[in-house]
Amino acid sequence: MILRTSVTALALAVGMAVFGNAQGMAIKDADLTQWQSKVPAPVNQPYPYGTMRLQVDTTDTTRRIFKVRQEIPVRAGPLTLLYPKWLPGNHAPNGPINKVAGIRFRAGNQTLQWKRDPYDVYAFHLEVPQGVTNITAEFEYLSPSAREQGRITATQDMLNLQWNAVALYPAGYYVRQIPVQASVKYPQGFTAATALSSSSKDADNTVRYETVPLDTLIDSPVYAGRYFKSWDLDPGSKTPVRLNVVADAPEQLEMPDEALRAHRALVTQAYKAFGSHHYDHYEFLLSLSDQMGGNGLEHHRSSENGHDPDHFTNWKGSFVGRDLLAHEFAHSWDGKFRRGADLTTPDYNTPMGNTLLWVYEGQTQFWGNVLAARSGLVSQDQAKDAAAIVVSTYADERPGFGWRSIADTTFDPIINKRSPQANTGYQLSEDYYRGGQMVWLAVHAKIAELTGERKGIDEFARAFFGVDSGSWDVRPYTFEDVVATLNSVAPFDWATFLRERIDGTRSPADGIIANGWRLAYRDKPNDYQKAALGESKTANFALSLGMNIASADGRINSVLWDGPAFNAGLGIGQTLLAVNGMAYTKDRLETAVRAKQPIRLVVRNGEVVRDVTIDYRGGLRYPVLERIPGTPDRLSALLAPR
Incomplete structure (x- = not known):
């Protein structure tokens, strides 16, 4: 068995040896194996014991609890099961293991004891008894019920099921070599969309999906909702591309013709840019919600996306961030393929x-x-x-x-x-x-x-x-x-x-x-900047005073290092109380900056209130692009449709 050595554990061992020598207690030939993670390294060979079966019950949307049951074919002896840690598209070891609770393992009616690996907390060790060829794992995934716990992934009317959050897998194998058959029990009235193909659907709204390699399953998340609509973005194609939308309310699903034409043109323009496609079908998964958290995450045959509820109904004004679907679609080529x-x-x-x-x-x-x-x-x-x-x-x-x-x-x-x-x-x-x-x-x-x-x-x-x-x-x-x-x-x-x-x-x-x-500067933001600032509820003085402020309460959100505000001693979290002797408002601060004179502020920092003067005289500055005469306009040519 090949062992994966913990770098942290190795450093700990070396550190103890150094400490011991410093105290005159020399450690010779330290046994580093006691600080090693006992997790088998993956080998590129088929999982030999059969197909895993994963069942997820998502019906408890009131408490936002997903119940998981997983049947794992095994052989007798030591077994290590892993919870996904390094998630594609996240670029970091942030698998949500802190939201997993109630872990239980059984072989028939026999409860199996388990132990978490002390140096890899995403690994669970157990001993499979002789004669046992299948074990059952059960646990609950406690999805966030408040924003401070993380992104909300389930509401009364929609949910986002990411398979990495609800699956274990046996260590020692490439994930593409582990077959799994998944099924999900959805709340009554919910319609689900995913890149997976379903094989059956029961009266209780349980959908069974085709058997696929584990990496395909993890790469095929689900959006499901009570208010659901789907559009064909490439009519007549043998390789379908669909836009699947869940919303907080049914009226939010009314997409204007102009928007549908643009989404269909996105597929056409992507094909012209890349000259190919790398999927058998593609599913845009989009939520229109201020209850479920927004998202933008790429997958090979789908993507997870989130916009505000009025994304379609306010199509003329919702252009900020509209590159999201284009970005995630491009990832099918760049990042996935x-x-x-x-x-x-x-x-x-x-x-x-x-x-x-x-x-x-x-x-x-x-x-x-x-x-x-x-x-x-x-x-x-x-x-x-x-x-x-x-x-x-x-x-x-x-x-x-x-x-x-x-x-x-x-x-x-x-x-x-x-x-x-x-x-x-x-x-x-x-x-x-x-x-x-x-x-x-x-x-x-x-x-x-x-x-x-x-x-x-x-x-x-x-x-x-x-x-x-x-x-x-x-x-x-x-x-x-x-x-x-x-x-x-x-x-x-x-x-x-x-x-x-x-x-x-x-x-x-x-x-x-x-x-x-x-790059040039004007004293007023353009329409795009106005819309972006409105969505972020921010007063932007980044290119003048060197700070951004929450529009409503005067709290400083960001300060440019070595800028005028920074050099006057202002920092994030402080609050502007007054501008030139008057109570702070965004308009009063803009007027003061336009005057191109030193600005007197009253600032609160915790319980301390003090006077601050910013000696800035450059006026308001907002960026804009302007043409350089006599040069090729490569930018306009780049942005023009093919």
């Missing part, structure tokens, strides 16, 4: 490597915005206004590039687990997304320049992601593969070009200039 080699792990408990997330997420962020514009989900002007915000972020609001690189931020999902930070602009935070987007914008411009405008990033996408159309086996890649494909499109020193932007501490904002546009 083509995946960084160090992210392509054999099971869900082997650590993943994030070093290529600037391709996985950065290029998908790029394509999400491009495809949203090409399909008409947003207008070209809206796409440019959104791009102006990103460009200004990297031109003005990321002093952290003085010490960190985009490449180093690929570790942030592990380091920070997506929790709030004190100074995002200085610490940086998963900048492989939008910083990566800017890098790929620069790549597009360079390809166009090298080829006399005959080619662009579409040619790279078809060469890199467009191979083996119809196949949905994972094709891993390395940095060298990316460089080789770029060279096949337009010969150049791409390795240096990319490394300077990914590994260096330079801002990636220069790509916009190469595309024929430059």
